[in-house]
Amino acid sequence: MSEMTLVEAVNLALARALADDPEVVIFGEDVGVNGGVFRATDGLQARFGAERVFDTPLAETLIAGMAVGMAAQGLRPVAEIQFMGFIYSTIDHLLNHAARLRNRTRGRLSCPLVLRAPYGGGIHAPEHHSESTEALFAHIPGLRVVIPSSPARAYGLLLAAIRDPDPVVFLEPKRIYRAVREEVDDDGTALPLDHVFTVRDGSDVTLLGWGAMLQVALTAANQLAEEGIEAEVLDVATLKPFDTATLLESVARTGRCVIVHEAAQTGGFGAEIAALLAEHGLLTLLAPVRRVTGYDTVMPLYRLEDHYLPSTAAVVAAIRETLEYA
Amino acid sequence: MSEMTLVEAVNLALARALADDPEVVIFGEDVGVNGGVFRATDGLQARFGAERVFDTPLAETLIAGMAVGMAAQGLRPVAEIQFMGFIYSTIDHLLNHAARLRNRTRGRLSCPLVLRAPYGGGIHAPEHHSESTEALFAHIPGLRVVIPSSPARAYGLLLAAIRDPDPVVFLEPKRIYRAVREEVDDDGTALPLDHVFTVRDGSDVTLLGWGAMLQVALTAANQLAEEGIEAEVLDVATLKPFDTATLLESVARTGRCVIVHEAAQTGGFGAEIAALLAEHGLLTLLAPVRRVTGYDTVMPLYRLEDHYLPSTAAVVAAIRETLEYA
Amino acid sequence: MDDHDVGGDSARLRYLDHEGAIVKPLPGALANRDLLIRLYRAMTLTRTFDAKIIALQRTGQIGTYASTLGQEAIGVGLGSAMRREDLLLPAYRDTAAQLLRGVTLCEQLLYWGGDERGSDFAGPREDFPICVPVGSQYCHAVGVATAFQLRHQPRVAVVTGGDGSTSKGDFYEALNLAGAWRLPVVFVINNNGWAISVPLERQSGTTTLADKAKAGGFPGVRVDGNDVIAVHAVVGEALDRARAGDGPTLVEALSYRLGDHTTADDAGRYRDPDEVSRHWAEDPLVRLRNYLVTGHGWRKDDEESLLEECSATIEAAVAEYQAIPPAAPEAMFEHLYETLPLALVAQRDDLARRLRR
Amino acid sequence: MDDHDVGGDSARLRYLDHEGAIVKPLPGALANRDLLIRLYRAMTLTRTFDAKIIALQRTGQIGTYASTLGQEAIGVGLGSAMRREDLLLPAYRDTAAQLLRGVTLCEQLLYWGGDERGSDFAGPREDFPICVPVGSQYCHAVGVATAFQLRHQPRVAVVTGGDGSTSKGDFYEALNLAGAWRLPVVFVINNNGWAISVPLERQSGTTTLADKAKAGGFPGVRVDGNDVIAVHAVVGEALDRARAGDGPTLVEALSYRLGDHTTADDAGRYRDPDEVSRHWAEDPLVRLRNYLVTGHGWRKDDEESLLEECSATIEAAVAEYQAIPPAAPEAMFEHLYETLPLALVAQRDDLARRLRR
C-alpha cells in the first residue's frame, strides 16, 4: 500500500501487467527512454527491456493498425496515443478492424489491445491538447471505453483493460494526473469493467460524472451536503458497455439526475445516459434531466478554457434547479 | 420539373452548383470519367471539364485535407468519399481542421467544403459498405451534418450545403438512391439547413427519422393511420445543428416520441434527441421515448442485414407500445 | 536479388514470354515438373472458380465479387512460395492466394455470399480475413511481423494490395516501420494498372511501384505478375531474406485486370476495350500451359481431365455452400465480445422476440 | 539543381562552413551585403525573441512554447526566399518563418499565450495558422497548391515540418499527389535529428529524408539547414521550379534542436549533453556573423546596435501583448460558424448568464 498520483498508478499497473504476463508489450511515441510525455511509462523500458517497451515512429494510424496485427497474434499490446487530439487517425483501425476482428472471423481471431490516451482540458495546454471526445468511441460496437477518476481506479481498471480479451480505449484524465494522491495496493487486483461505481450515497439527486469531472461532481455534492442536500454520485468508469442497471436503480430512488462531462454537449455521452432515462426511467423522474457539459464550440485556447469547462458552481446550480421541481 | 431518383437529384444539384459558381470543384475516387460508383457525378466531367471534376488518388485523409487547403483558398470543394465505411480517415482533418479553421483564425480563413458520402445498409453490399455512423460527425463542433431523405430534399439540401460558408458532411442514403422517383424542379432553390421538416401531421405521436429510415417511418405512420392512429413524422434533414424547437413543439402536442435510425443505438444521434426531450420536454411526455435502431453490434454481412435494420413492423410495434401509456 | 534485371521502368523479372517460351533459364528448384503442374492446376482452379462465382452472382446467389481474372499467377505464385507457418494478410482480390493457403472454396463462397463464417478458416487459422478497407492490411501486417520478430520466430507476414492501395497513408506508414525495424514482411503489390476507373498514371507520382520501397529504405523489385514462375521465385527470395532477418521486400507484380473491378462495376464506362484485348495476349494460364506442352509433355487429355476435375471440385463446393442454412440472426451478438456484456442482453432478447413474432 | 552535391548520405549543399568560411562561391544574387545582413538581423531577432518567450513561459506569462534555437536559418532562409503572394503552412517550430512572412511578434505572443487572435494575422492574410497535429499541414498544402494550379496563378505553397512528421501517412499521401499532379508546392523538412525523444534512426527506414521524395517521384535535395544562404538558395530554386510549372521539391534541411522539444520537455532525460554541445559548434548565427565580419565589415558596434534594436522591438511587442485584455468568453461562439446557428444561441446565453453571476 502506498500513496500515489493517478499517473503513478497507471505506471504501476503497466509495470504489474508487464511483470505478470509476458505477452504484454507497450509502445507509442516517446514511451521508451523518455517514459512518456506525462511519465506514465517512466522507467518501464529500463526495467523490462526495449523488446517489451518501445518507441514507434510518429504515426498514429500505424500504432493502432500494428496493435491489431500484434493482438491477433496473441500479444497484449498496450499502445499510447500521446494526446487525445491525435487519436482520430486511429478510428479507422479501431472501428473497422479492432472492434470487428472477433466478429468477422467468428471468434477465430481476436483483438485484445488497449489504446491509452491522456484526455481532457484544464491544464493550459496548447491547441488540440485538451480534447474530450470519448463519445466517438462509445458509439463503436465491439469496443470498450474506460475512464478512471482516481489513482486506485486507474490501477484497477487499467489492469482489467489489459486482461480483457477485447479492445479497450482507456482514457486518462490528465488534469488529475497529479492532482490527488490516494492509497493504492499493488496486489494485482483488477476492478470490474462494464460497471458504474457509486462513490457517494444520497437520496435527493443522482449525479453522474467520469474522469476529471468526477471530482467536480463530488465537490459539488459535498458543498450541497452542507445544506442538507444529498447527492448520490456515480462514477461512470466504463462508458461502453454502459451499466444501465445502476443508473436506473439510483434514479428510481432519487427521481432526479444531473450529468457532468467536459465534452461538447451535443452527441456527448451524457446524451446516451439521458436517453436511457427518457426510455426506461421516465416514470421515476421527478424533474428534467440536466446536462452540465462543455459547449458545442471548439474548446478555446487556454486563456478562456476555464469558461468552457463545467465548474462546481455550474453543477451546484444545475442540481438546485433540478430540485426546484416539486 | 421532372421526375427523378435521389441519386439523379444529387447529380442535378452538383451540375447546378458547377454551373452557377466557378469556385465549385468536385473530386474524389472515380468521380471523373466513371461518374462515381453510384453515378452521382455521371457526365459532370464531360460537361464541366477535368479542371472542375477530377479523380484523386485512393487516399481519404488526403481528400479531406486537400479540401481544407482548397476551401481556405476560397474554392468550394465538394469531395466524395466512396462509402461511409472509408470515411474514418477523414475525421482528423474534419475535426481538427475543417471544423476549426474559422474559429482558430477568428474568421480570417474559413472552410466551406462539402464532404459527400453514400451511407447506410440495405443494399446487400460487401463488408464495410453499409455504415451509418452519422453520430460521430454530429458530435463535432463547427460541422454541419445533413442527410436527405428524398430526391427533392437531396437537390435542395445539397445546393444549400455547397453554398453554406462552413463545412458540411452530406450523407446520402444509398438504399433509396433509386428507390423512389419524385418531381424535382431544377430552379436552383436551396432548402433551409438547420431545419427539421414536418412531413406528415399527426397528434398521437411524434416520429423522427432521417435518410432511408424516413420512408420506414412514413410507411409505419400510414399503416397506423388505417387504425386511426395519427403519427406526426419529422424529417431530421440536418442533424447538426439540430432544430430543437420543432422537436419540442411537436412533442408538446403529441406527448409521445419514437425515434428511428439504422445506426447502432448507443451513442447514436437518437440519444441526443431523446436527451433533449428528457431535459426540455419531460413535462410534456406522456410515455417513455422509444428508439428503434440498429443494434449495438457490427452490422452483419448481408445475409442477416435485414435483421439488423429497423423494420416497419418494429416501428409500428414501438408506436403501439408508446400509445399503451394512458 | 542480383540476378534480376530490376530498376528501369520496364525492367522486370520474367522467365516465360507471352508465348510461354523460356527467356531466362529456370533456377533448379523451379524446373520441377510437379511444381509447375501444381501451379498450373491452381491457376486453372482459380479461374474456373472465379467464373463460377461470377455466374452465381449474376443469378443472385452470391454478393458483389472481385474477380482475379488474368491475375491468377500472383496469388498462386506467392501462395505456393509461402510456408504454412507464414501468415497471409489478403486484400479482396486474392482468391488464388487464399486457395493456396488452404482456405476452402466453400469458405470463400460463404464469405462472398454474405456470411461471416466464411472467414472462420478451418485451414490457415492465423491468416487474416480479407481486408476491404484499402490499405489497412499493411499496418496489420507490420504488427504481425513485429510479433514474429519479438518472439524470434522464423515466420514471415505476406501482405497483398493493389496499385491504388499504394496511395493510402497506411501503406507508407507500414513501409517506413518495416524498413526502420527490418521486419519480416513481404509486400506484394498487384499492379493491375487500374484502381476501379483510375489508371496508374493518375494514381501515383512514381512510374514504378517498386520505387515506393525507397520511402522505407528497403528493396523493391518488379516481376512479371503474369509469369507464375517468376512470382514464385521473387516472393520466395523475399521470404528467405525476411526469414533470415534481412528485412522487408516490396514486390511489384505487373499484371492487368482483365475483368470489371467487381461484379458491381462496368469497366466499359472508362476503359478502352482494345486495351483489354491487348492484355489477353499476356494471359498467365496460356503462357504456362504452352510451356508445359512444349517442355513437359502436357497433353490435351491432361488439360481436359484437369478442367473436369476443377468443375467437379467446384460443383461439390457450391453444393456444400448452398446446403448451409443462414446463421441464426442472434449470431450477430455471438462474437462481438468474448462474453456478451450485460448491456447487450436486452438487445439480443429484443431480436429474439422480433423473430418469434 | 545541378550544382548541388546531393544524393549521398552526408552530401548537402553548403556555402559556409562552421566557422563561416566560404566553401563554395556564392551565386551572384546572394553575394549581396544587404540581403545577408537582412538574413542575419532576422536570425538574431528570432533568437532573441525565442529567449524572451521562454523567459515569459518560465514566469507563467505564456504557455508551452516550441523553441527554434539553433534552427533559425531554416525559417529565415525559406521565409526570405518566398514571395509575398506565396503561402506558408507552418508547423509549430516556425517562429522565424512566420516573422519573415510578416506575422508580428505580438501576434505570435498572443498565439503562444493561449489566444486565438494570434492567428488572425494582419500581414499574410492567406497564410495558414500554425499546425499542431503533426503532418496535417502537408495535405492542406497540396490543397492550396491545387487551388493555385487550377487558377493558373504563379504562386507556391511552402509547407514545413520536422523529421518526425515524415512518418505520418498525411505526409506521403501529399507527396504522392504533389508528384502525380506536379503541384506548385515545396516541402521543407527541418531535420533536427529528434522527434521529442525519438532519434531519426528509430524514426525512419531511410537514412536521408530527401529520399522520401522518391515515393512521390520528384526531386529531394539536402541542404545544410544551419547555413541560411544555402537554405535561401535551395528553397529559392525550388520555388522557381514550382512557379515555372515544373512541380514540387522536397528540401531536407539538416539542423539540430539545441533546446528542449518544448518548454514542457526535459531533453536531459533522453539525450546526451555532449551531443548537444557538439552541435553548438554549428550555430547558424555565429557562422553568418563570422562571414559578415570577415567578408562584409560587420563590426562590434553593428552587432551591439542590432542586439539593442532587437531587444527594443521585442520589449515593445511584449508590452503590446500584455496590454491586450483577454477576449470576452463569449468569443468562443463568435467564429465557430459564419452565423451562429439558432441551436447554439441558448448555450451562448447560458455562458453569458454564468458570467453575470
Ligand SMILES: Cc1ncc(C[n+]2csc(CCOP(=O)(O)OP(=O)(O)O)c2C)c(N)n1
Ligand atoms: C479505404 C478505401 N477507400 C475506398 C475503397 C473503395 N474501393 C474498393 S477497391 C478500390 C480500388 C482499389 O484499387 P487497387 O488498389 O488498384 O486494387 P484492385 O481493385 O485494382 O485490385 C476502391 C476505391 C475502399 N475499399 N477502401
Ligand SMILES: Cc1ncc(C[n+]2csc(CCOP(=O)(O)OP(=O)(O)O)c2C)c(N)n1
Ligand atoms: C499527430 C500528432 N501526434 C503526436 C503529436 C505530439 N508531438 C508533438 S511534436 C512531436 C514530435 C515531432 O517531431 P518532429 O516532426 O521531428 O518535429 P520537431 O518537434 O523536432 O520540430 C510529437 C510526437 C502531435 N502534435 N501530433
Ligand SMILES: [Mg+2]
Ligand atoms: Mg489495381
Ligand SMILES: [Mg+2]
Ligand atoms: Mg525533429
